[in-house]
Amino acid sequence: MQHTYNNLRCHGLSGLGSVSRQRVVFVVLAVLAPLGGCATVSVYEPGASAEISLTQAQSELHKASDVYCQETRNKGLATGEVSLSALAGALTGKTNESNVYWRRIGADRTAPATVVSRVRADMNDSASGLADLDKLARTMMGKTQPTKSDVTQFELALIHARQARDSFSDALAHVNKRSSREYQITLELGPLDEALAAARLTADELAAARTEEEAASVTAPRG
Helix, strand or coil: CHHHHCCCCCHHHHCCCCCCHHHHHHHHHHHHCCCCCCHHHCCCCHHHHHHCCCCCCCCHHHHHHHHHHHHHHHCCCCCCCCCHHHHHHHHHCCCCCCCCHHHHCCCCCCCHHHHHHHHHHHHHHHHHHHHHHHHHHHHHHCCCCCCHHHHHHHHHHHHHHHHHHHHHHHHHHHHHHHCCCCCCHHHHCHHHHHHHHHHHHHHHHHHHHHHHHHHHHHHCCCC
16 A cells, blocks of 8 residues: 555546645645535545434435445445545555455465456446446436535545545556566556546536535525
8 A cells, every 4th residue: 555655646636647745735735724625525534424413314325325435445445534644644654554455355465367357346346336326416416406415425435436446556556566467557447437537527516516505595585
């Protein structure tokens, strides 16, 4: 993981690509500043859902997004945490690698072909799961307005998917160190990159729809 996070990818701004450490620090400061911003760079904190009423029924999108997050964490692909402490560890390389994905699948010791087959299968599962979420979100927007809970949980699923991409990339990088052939990481992760790009646009639209509804409720005349 140190190799990946020394050049931490900040997909929240571009959907894909890499940025420097200085850019990441700037993004963190921008998120913390009292300014409006892109919905897809939200900082997730475990207590954020406390604002949601316990009596509020969860939508299908919320529940499906939660399942996606849980499955991604169970595979060791993501943590979902994008806090200051997590980013500090990523920037300095001081992260806990005892349970990371590439270690779980033995990317540093198992036969390269076996590792790549496992990465491809897990990556396709992640890509198809995210595509299903994206479709569900767009179907919901065509029928009703998203709630704050919907927006938050979908963004969290997107964070998990981005972190999963980094995990797949790390695993393939370990394989390339030992393999007689070099696997093209960007090409291998193409299906997930496409799903991420589409979901990023949907997350922005969800947040915009939510903002418009809140603005309308504030400006609506009271009888």
